[in-house]
Amino acid sequence: MPELPEVEIVRRSLLKELVGKKILSVEVFRELSIGYPTPERFRKELKGQTFRDISRRGKYLLFHLKERNKFLIVHLRMSGRLLLVDKKHDFDKRSKFVRVNFMLNSGEQLIFEDMRVFGRLWAVSSKITLAEAIPSFASLGIEPLNELNGKQLQTLFHKKRQSIKTALLDQRLLTGIGNIYADEILFQAGIHPLTPAGKINKKQAKNLAKVIPNTLNKAIKLGGSSIKDFVDAKGVNGNYQHSAFVYGRTGRKCRLCKSPIERIKLAGRSTHFCLICQK
Ligand SMILES: [Zn+2]
Numbered sequence: 001m002p003e004l005p006e007v008e009i010v011r012r013s014l015l016k017e018l019v020g021k022k023i024l025s026v027e028v029f030r031e032l033s034i035g036y037p038t039p040e041r042f043r044k045e046l047k048g049q050t051f052r053d054i055s056r057r058g059k060y061l062l063f064h065l066k067e068r069n070k071f072l073i074v075h076l077r078m079s080g081r082l083l084l085v086d087k088k089h090d091f092d093k094r095s096k097f098v099r100v101n102f103m104l105n106s107g108e109q110l111i112f113e114d115m116r117v118f119g120r121l122w123a124v125s126s127k128i129t130l131a132e133a134i135p136s137f138a139s140l141g142i143e144p145l146n147e148l149n150g151k152q153l154q155t156l157f158h159k160k161r162q163s164i165k166t167a168l169l170d171q172r173l174l175t176g177i178g179n180i181y182a183d184e185i186l187f188q189a190g191i192h193p194l195t196p197a198g199k200i201n202k203k204q205a206k207n208l209a210k211v212i213p214n215t216l217n218k219a220i221k222l223g224g225s226s227i228k229d230f231v232d233a234k235g236v237n238g239n240y241q242h243s244a245f246v247y248g249r250t251g252r253k254c255r256l257c258k259s260p261i262e263r264i265k266l267a268g269r270s271t272h273f274c275l276i277c278q279k
Pocket of ligand 1: 254255256257258259274275276277278
């Protein structure tokens with residue numbers, strides 16, 4: 001599943017290519033992929049709009065359009081992909097996964113592919129419709145790429161009885177971290193994933209405040225993780241998975257202490273860690 005680094009990579013690669021280009025028409029091949037408004041209105045709202053900017057909030061991509069307060073919002077969820085392709089793009093191989101297609105005035109197409117169909121697109125035209133269209137948007141937590149500090153994290157996790165791993169995945173606390181980077185962050189911070197979040201001490205919180213943005217920024221630098229087929233807007237694979245410390249390395253030697261990486265199930269998710277390095 002794309003997490004913050006992968007979404008940020010898609011944002012950066014599209015930003016360079018998309019700004020200033022105009023949507024000539026929109027094709028919706030799967031109506032349920034449109035979260036808001038109706039597919040018919042979605043097409044009408046976006047037709048003729050020009051891309052002005054792209055920002056990100058957690059794992060949501062916000063495409064700012066020329067018309068004030070108008071946005072196309074995209075969440076890739078499990079398997080969504082946004083690809084910018086030229087007109088002659090060969091759809092044969094993957095065409096059955098293309099859910100929405102934006103024809104651009106540059107002759108290119110912005111296509112939204114989604115094999116697992118959990119991804120969503122919304123067209124909103126004000127803060128009011130944003131809250132109406134995506135109620136959970138308002139409760140998104142802290143952006144982990146912004147400057148964090150230990151005190152702030154200790155306050156955030158205060159009295160939380162859930163494990164620190166589960167707390168890192170809670171989008172209302174910190175937004176954008178998923179299963180891969182939660183495991184990587186906890187390894188780097190030397191914290192056992194089952195540690196109750198409320199028990200994180202001052203030193204650990206201070207450490208996490210550094211490790212969280214560092215881990216995510218390193219993943220962005222490496223083009224993200226292509227464990228589940230992730231590619232950027234140009235179809236390029238990421239490389240983080242080759243330098244992961246624990247994620248996807250069950251039974252292999254810890255890169256620091258050489259003992260085998262453990263895997264447990266935690267709240268239904270695989271959790272990878274080193275028993276020696278993460279006390
Ligand atoms: Zn180790």
